[in-house]
Amino acid sequence: MSVAPLPEREHGLHLLRQMLLVRRFEEKCVELYSAAKIRGFMHLYIGEEAVAAGVMEAIEPEDAVVATYREHGHALVRGISAGAIMAEMYGKVEGCSRGRGGSMHLFDAATRFYGGNAIVGGGLPLALGLALADKRAGRERVTACFFGDGAVAEGEFHESMNLAALWGLPVLFLCENNLYAMGTAIGRYESETDLALKAASYEMPAWAVDGMDVIAVEAAARKAAAEARLGGTPCFLELRTYRFRAHSMYDPDLYRPKEEIERWKQHDPIAALSERLEAAGLLSAEDSAEIERAVAEEIEAAIAFAEAGTLEPVEDLKRFVYWEGAEI
Amino acid sequence: MSAPAKVQSSYREAIRESIREALLADERVFLMGEDVGAYGGCFGVSKGLLDEFGPERICDTPLSESAFVGAGIGAAIGGMRPIVEVMTVNFCLLALDQIMNNAATITHMSGGQFPIPVVIRMTTGAGRQVAAQHSHSLEGWLAHIPGLKLLFPATLADARGMLPAALADPNPVLIFEHASLYNMEEELAADAGAVEIQRAAIRRAGTDVSLVAYGGTLGKAIEAADELAESGIEAEVIDLRVLRPLDDATVIESVSRTRRAVIVDEGWRSGSLAAEVSARIMEQAFYELDAPVERVCSAEVPIPYAAQLEQAALPQASTVVAAVRRMVGAGG
Ligand SMILES: Cc1ncc(C[n+]2csc(CCOP(=O)(O)OP(=O)(O)O)c2C)c(N)n1
Ligand SMILES: [Mg+2]
Numbered sequence: 001m002s003v004a005p006l007p008e009r010e011h012g013l014h015l016l017r018q019m020l021l022v023r024r025f026e027e028k029c030v031e032l033y034s035a036a037k038i039r040g041f042m043h044l045y046i047g048e049e050a051v052a053a054g055v056m057e058a059i060e061p062e063d064a065v066v067a068t069y070r071e072h073g074h075a076l077v078r079g080i081s082a083g084a085i086m087a088e089m090y091g092k093v094e095g096c097s098r099g100r101g102g103s104m105h106l107f108d109a110a111t112r113f114y115g116g117n118a119i120v121g122g123g124l125p126l127a128l129g130l131a132l133a134d135k136r137a138g139r140e141r142v143t144a145c146f147f148g149d150g151a152v153a154e155g156e157f158h159e160s161m162n163l164a165a166l167w168g169l170p171v172l173f174l175c176e177n178n179l180y181a182m183g184t185a186i187g188r189y190e191s192e193t194d195l196a197l198k199a200a201s202y203e204m205p206a207w208a209v210d211g212m213d214v215i216a217v218e219a220a221a222r223k224a225a226a227e228a229r230l231g232g233t234p235c236f237l238e239l240r241t242y243r244f245r246a247h248s249m250y251d252p253d254l255y256r257p258k259e260e261i262e263r264w265k266q267h268d269p270i271a272a273l274s275e276r277l278e279a280a281g282l283l284s285a286e287d288s289a290e291i292e293r294a295v296a297e298e299i300e301a302a303i304a305f306a307e308a309g310t311l312e313p314v315e316d317l318k319r320f321v322y323w324e325g326a327e328i
Numbered sequence: 329m330s331a332p333a334k335v336q337s338s339y340r341e342a343i344r345e346s347i348r349e350a351l352l353a354d355e356r357v358f359l360m361g362e363d364v365g366a367y368g369g370c371f372g373v374s375k376g377l378l379d380e381f382g383p384e385r386i387c388d389t390p391l392s393e394s395a396f397v398g399a400g401i402g403a404a405i406g407g408m409r410p411i412v413e414v415m416t417v418n419f420c421l422l423a424l425d426q427i428m429n430n431a432a433t434i435t436h437m438s439g440g441q442f443p444i445p446v447v448i449r450m451t452t453g454a455g456r457q458v459a460a461q462h463s464h465s466l467e468g469w470l471a472h473i474p475g476l477k478l479l480f481p482a483t484l485a486d487a488r489g490m491l492p493a494a495l496a497d498p499n500p501v502l503i504f505e506h507a508s509l510y511n512m513e514e515e516l517a518a519d520a521g522a523v524e525i526q527r528a529a530i531r532r533a534g535t536d537v538s539l540v541a542y543g544g545t546l547g548k549a550i551e552a553a554d555e556l557a558e559s560g561i562e563a564e565v566i567d568l569r570v571l572r573p574l575d576d577a578t579v580i581e582s583v584s585r586t587r588r589a590v591i592v593d594e595g596w597r598s599g600s601l602a603a604e605v606s607a608r609i610m611e612q613a614f615y616e617l618d619a620p621v622e623r624v625c626s627a628e629v630p631i632p633y634a635a636q637l638e639q640a641a642l643p644q645a646s647t648v649v650a651a652v653r654r655m656v657g658a659g660g
Contacts (some may be wrong), residue, residue, distance in 0.1 A: 098440065107442070108441070109438075109442065114442075117427055125395045125399050125426055126399020126401060128398065131406075132403045132408070133403040156425070160398075162392065321475050323498035
């Protein structure tokens with residue numbers, strides 16, 4: 001893979017800030033989980049930040065996003081406020097899903113963020129429908145659909161790839177290949193581990209990208225988004241990445257060698273971008289310190305917001321099972 | 329004053345007409361499913377619609393129940409009004425993830441941010457000697473799920489009028505069509521349109537026992553009531569119509585008058601919709617009853633192919649009559 005050229009300084013710093021926000025936010029989440037402020041299942045994106053950060057740069061505010069249970073990063077870089085996300089994890093009314101979703105089910109109509117789906121593969125058919133609605137209405141929008149390598153083994157993946165290609169739906173299939181589905185390594189569950197090759201058989205553009213390189217991810221996602229938006233075809237990107245932390249807070253992480261994790265940490269997407277920017281004279285020590293400071297401030301404010309949030313009264317338990325909004 | 333104009337229609341034609349009208353009335357409406365276009369629908373419901381509306385509105389899908397049901401849900405969230413046809417309830421098992429984990433949860437799980445105005449139609453029921461895998465009645469299972477609404481037209485007026493009401497509803501609505509009803513013919517008002525979708529309906533008034541039925545068992549309950557009338561037992565027949573949320577009030581009011589209830593359900597007895605209705609009668613009208621509630625359900629076997637076995641497995645007018653006689657004899 002050739003190295004994508006560095007962007008302008010301002011954009012480079014923006015990408016760095018986005019990734020750092022996700023990293024620091026999740027590190028805080030771990031602390032808050034230990035302090036029992038956050039409960040339930042929680043899946044960290046640490047190590048994979050370049051994927052969400054790069055892709056979100058390539059799509060427009062009116063585009064749609066469908067993600068998985070490992071979606072704090074996607075939600076943050078899409079522009080849901082850190083406060084609304086943190087409040088959601090606190091189970092507060094001020095959360096982006098009113099405390100009814102939690103870590104795995106972040107939703108936000110304003111940014112067209114349609115979850116936070118905790119069924120592996122379950123978001124793909126939904127993404128097709130969102131894209132179909134846009135296409136039918138003549139809106140030149142794309143739907144960015146994130147899912148893991150594990151989802152490729154699901155029937156819903158294959159059904160969705162086929163239907164999207166058949167109907168020319170503008171979906172970006174963004175496969176975050178971190179090499180494991182929970183504790184099962186990809187070679188132990190896929191007959192063909194070259195996922196882009198597999199996807200290409202559905203007659204759509206499909207290629208693999210270094211998912212640890214945010215600049216490469218952004219470039220690839222821009223190309224894919226343009227194809228989907230104007231070319232009337234879905235695209236598949238295999239984003240080769242790695243999670244530095246366990247699958248979830250319950251996972252003792254016994255199924256992969258420590259050396260493997262250490263090896264991948266040498267490709268930390270945040271450190272990699274910092275080093276490139278520094279080497280090119282685009283990032284100073286002061287810049288880094290300022291980004292860290294601003295991110296820390298944003299996260300502290302988010303925690304304060306969540307702490308100050310309100311709990312929904314149990315009398316409202318049965319609300320929202322059916323639509324309560326205005327007539328549609 | 330001249331009598332309102334009537335037309336002769338079949339259940340199939342009434343549903344087709346309701347789909348046609350919806351397609352004409354609202355360009356956000358489209359029909360998709362397996363063989364809904366060129367074939368004309370597995371049961372002929374959408375025959376002719378492809379010619380009239382074209383492939384953008386009448387969409388043949390691959391055999392991918394999960395993908396196209398999920399796409400219908402997504403399209404509804406995206407502002408469309410999809411009518412998704414799942415050939416039969418048996419195949420909806422392959423789309424259950426989308427129905428249960430997406431359609432039924434997203435409005436709630438998002439804190440009320442998204443309406444999901446999708447309609448999912450499917451044929452259900454046994455009685456045609458097509459054996460176990462094509463004869464399921466899984467309405468009771470699906471009625472278990474909060475977040476969904478379930479309708480089951482058993483009359484021509486409902487076949488004609490439930491779809492527009494369902495499309496106007498901002499929630500996911502499942503509509504069941506019993507395979508044995510498609511050829512049912514009746515007169516229908518020429519201007520028949522949307523019907524209300526909250527209430528059960530009393531299809532036959534009576535004073536001695538309430539027969540609670542729906543869908544494919546309504547006709548059997550009415551047949552049983554006619555037979556019972558010959559021996560002086562007046563059965564009231566209730567058509568549930570709406571399987572979720574259940575209209576308790578109509579059932580309880582009826583049972584409070586007749587003091588006896590027999591529930592007729594093509595689902596298997598264990599964990600059935602009949603079990604739910606029975607429980608609600610116990611909870612709300614126990615002291616009004618003169619006899620324990622009875623249930624006439626399908627026998628707990630995979631529905632067999634051989635005609636005599638299949639018929640023995642299903643609720644019949646005769647088994648309903650027998651249940652009522654048992655009850656009246658016992659209760660006095
Ligand atoms: C349909 C389904 N099966 C199993 C699970 C349990 N589960 C949750 S995450 C996961 C692994 C998924 O791996 P992958 O798709 O690669 O995503 P990653 O967690 O690596 O981001 C499994 C098996 C589930 N949530 N949904
Ligand atoms: Mg994975």
